[in-house]
Amino acid sequence: MLEIQDLHVAVNGKAILKGIDLKVKSGEVHAIMGPNGSGKSTLAYVLAGREDYQVSSGKILLNGENLLALDTEQRAHKGVFLAMQYPVELPGVNNMMFMRESLNAMRRSRGEEEYDSVDFIKLIRAKAKQLEMDEKLLKRNVNDGFSGGEKKRNEILQMALLEPKLAILDETDSGLDIDALRIIASGVNALRDPQRSIILVTHYQRLLEYIQPDFVHVLMDGRIVRSGDKQLAYELEDKGYRWIVEEIAA
Amino acid sequence: MIRAEQQHDWLKNLLNQAEDDSVKNNSSWLHQTRGDAKHAVMNLPPLNRKQEAWRYNRIDKLFKKNFQLLADNIDFKKPDIYNCLLPNFDSYRLVFVNGCYAGQLSDTKQVPDKVTIESLHNAINLAPKQVSDWFRHSDRENNQLFSMLNTALLNDGAVIHIGDHIELDKPIEIIYLNTNFLNKFNSADNDGIMTQIRNIISLGVAAKVTLIERFIGIDKGQYFHNNFSDIVLAEGALLKHYRVQDESREAYHLSSLQVSQQKNSHYYSTNLAFGGAWSKTNINVDFAEQDAECILNGLYVVGDQQLTDFHLDVRHSVPACTSREQFKGILYGKGRAVFDGHILVEKQAQHSDAQLINNNLLLTRDAEVDTKPQLEIYADDVKCGHGTSVGQIDPEQLFYMRSRGLSETTAYKLLCLGFAGEIIDSIDEKKLSEYVTKKLVQTLDSRNQDGDHIRFLG
């Protein structure tokens, strides 16, 4: 279970998150919505451990353990996974090799046996097939020259491979056509599990038609200003974010 | 720069030593050539920083060393070579130990007809007239101090000739093992051995061959390896030339290559530099006839207490030739590199196509590179371009990889291998490219052990 308490974060000295409280239990799917620039990606990055984001106060606990004391890779080993809004290109780094190194690093940290290349190829091919992903992408360099949709699919493939405890999907839906969205959503739904927490960051309600969230939170100007069930997403779709701003002002 | 008199004394001392060893070979033209070169050396102007080649590369330290010429080959136990061979790699092999030919470590059995793969001494004994015909000086080297010094002090080298229309069945390998026998040769007035190697390489019409040169420092310690190769490619010939400089971290290394290309010939080379305290490689390419092509690739990996310098000079003096140069550098610690790529396109060299790229990756704040592309173009109908960059590892890439569970060290390593991949992939011999990849990984790993931390420039 993830527990965020009164989290304040600054980037380059500018306060971005201004007191976030959030509890995500195992098995739950939470959607975080909000206008551009409200701090959604910042929250996602801070959970994954980006070092240039300064946590000025607050706590993040994953199954009772203080995440803020851990390095990025240690968090990954504990099961934190971030599918990035803008997946990074790694020219010269082979996709298949990268994923094998990654999976084996996780397995080593848990004292499990590493995959050899033959077994790994079988595994990754099966996963890629589930996501209807072109195998050619496995042989290319990580995200290098991939289309927007291919990059997102590659992120979900990594997630499916690494089977995280806490998956954060930052606008995985943006830039996808409807078919790709459906495939990715079914990939995510397949990973719904009583042992797993999922945070979906999005600013459209569209994704939530395919992945039904248990809770919806609205993030504005660095604060969660409203929480509810998926009904809240429909209300936002109808009325836009201004409605909440006006309600708060009233 | 060190004073002219000191340079003079340094040269004189070496030339005097060469007098003592009074050419073991009684070939008169060689004697004459050496004698002429000695005169030339003493009459060349001293090196100074106003000369382009020495602007960023100080050689003061070199002129303060007392190097000794080695007259005799020292017994080198055969098994030692096996650590230096590529596993299961079949080649025609010439081995030199401290500049002296080691026949018992070499393998030139079953060299086909119309092919010569010999040490210079053997070749002179077998066919003196032939070797003197192949031995030549281009105008370009006549004013180069270290090339002339190489001739003046010459002890041995390789003579390779591939006859017309011959495509050799396996690569030729030249291995230079350098050792100072664990400082046996170092004392107060002796800073190690200076070796001269001179290679004479010529490919006949439409001949094709792969040549691998590996420079290996087999123990720690100082020495100075001064290597000169003269390469002539006849019409339609193809030479794939791979060079791996893996000298000791205390060594001085200087290589000069003089390549002349006839019509429609191809010179593809990949140069890797890992070792040496001070290392400089000059590659000069002259297109003598139309439609020739050269591809020069390179990778230098440079750390603490190292200076690595590549000087490329490609001259398009006839029309319709193509040159491609791509060099990459990975620098860490206080490593220093110099890259100087000069391309000359003369007025009559229309339809020349020349590209020069130099990319550098600095892993630490203290590493430094001087990169200097110089395109000098006098023809108007040409395709020429250049690009250079000096960058660092992108923190976003690092974060991305770490968020997938990779350690910072592994992330760095994969990114460096990715950066270097393009160059290593230009090696067509799989066993060699595997060896080079391993070498690169080892070098990056040993850097971490040095506690030479790779934290990002912030």
Ligand SMILES: Nc1ncnc2c1ncn2[C@@H]1O[C@H](COP(=O)(O)OP(=O)(O)O)[C@@H](O)[C@H]1O
């Ligand atoms: N590296 C950065 N440097 C400065 N400001 C940043 C940086 N990253 C994000 N910000 C700012 O933080 C705010 C929140 O950004 P972000 O978390 O990306 O919002 P969202 O994902 O909700 O669109 C924005 O005002 C953005 O400009």
Ligand SMILES: [Mg+2]
């Ligand atoms: Mg965002």
